[in-house]
Amino acid sequence: AQRVTQPEKLLSVFKGAPVELKCNYSYSGSPELFWYVQYSRQRLQLLLRHISRESIKGFTADLNKGETSFHLKKPFAQEEDSAMYYCALNAYNTDKLIFGTGTRLQVFP
Amino acid sequence: EPEVTQTPSHQVTQMGQEVILRCVPISNHLYFYWYRQILGQKVEFLVSFYNNEISEKSEIFDDQFSVERPDGSNFTLKIRSTKLEDSAMYFCATSASSETQYFGPGTRLLVL
Numbered sequence: 001a002q003r004v005t006q007p008e009k010l011l012s013v014f015k016g017a018p019v020e021l022k023c024n025y026s027y028s029g030s031p032e033l034f035w036y037v038q039y040s041r042q043r044l045q046l047l048l049r050h051i052s053r054e055s056i057k058g059f060t061a062d063l064n065k066g067e068t069s070f071h072l073k074k075p076f077a078q079e080e081d082s083a084m085y086y087c088a089l090n091a092y093n094t095d096k097l098i099f100g101t102g103t104r105l106q107v108f109p
Numbered sequence: 110e111p112e113v114t115q116t117p118s119h120q121v122t123q124m125g126q127e128v129i130l131r132c133v134p135i136s137n138h139l140y141f142y143w144y145r146q147i148l149g150q151k152v153e154f155l156v157s158f159y160n161n162e163i164s165e166k167s168e169i170f171d172d173q174f175s176v177e178r179p180d181g182s183n184f185t186l187k188i189r190s191t192k193l194e195d196s197a198m199y200f201c202a203t204s205a206s207s208e209t210q211y212f213g214p215g216t217r218l219l220v221l
Contacts, residue, residue, distance in 0.1 A: 042214075043112075043113075095164065097210060101151045
C-alpha cells in the first residue's frame with residue numbers, strides 16, 4: 001500500500017539553526033514526491049517537488065530511493081518558516097496525492 | 110497570481126441535510142480534485158475529475174457524494190445526507206496538466 005510517514009508532529013528550532021523535516025514513503029514503483037507548506041490561516045501551497053530539483057526559500061529535498069525518504073532541509077531556519085509542512089506522494093498512473101500527517105515547524109527568535 | 114477559490118468558507122448543517130461545496134478553478138486548469146481533512150488527521154483524497162467525468166475516487170467517496178461542473182466554471186462537491194463524521198475541512202485542488210495541484214483555502218464543514 002502507498003503510504004507517507006512523517007514521524008515528527010512538531011519540530012522546534014531557534015532562528016539560524018539547521019532544519020530537517022523527515023518524510024519516508026512506502027511505494028514499490030517510482031513515485032513523484034512533493035512538499036506542501038501551510039502557513040497560519042493560509043492555503044496549502046506547493047513548496048517543492050523532487051523532479052524539479054530546485055531550492056525554494058532555501059529549502060531542498062533529495063529523493064533517496066534506497067532509504068525511501070524525501071527529507072526537507074534548510075541550513076538556517078528563519079522565523080517566517082514557521083508553518084505546517086506536508087510531504088505527499090503521487091503514484092504512477094494516478095493523479096491523487098497521498099499525504100503524510102504533517103510536521104509543525106516552530107522557529108523561535 | 111490566479112488562485113483557486115472556494116465557497117462558503119464555513120458551513121454548519123444538521124445531520125441528514127444536503128450540502129454543496131463550491132470551487133472556482135484557475136481558469137486554464139482541466140483537472141479537479143477534492144480532498145478532506147478531519148480535525149487532527151491527514152489530508153485525504155476523495156475524488157479526481159477530468160473531461161466531465163470522475164477519473165478516480167477513494168473508498169470515502171461513496172454514494173452520498175457526487176461532483177459536477179454544472180456551468181463550465183464552478184466545480185461542486187455535493188453530500189446528499191450529511192453525517193456527523195463528514196465534519197472536516199474540504200479542499201478543492203486544480204491543475205493544468207495532472208501535475209502540480211493548486212489548492213483552495215478550504216471549506217470548514219460542521220455537521221451537528
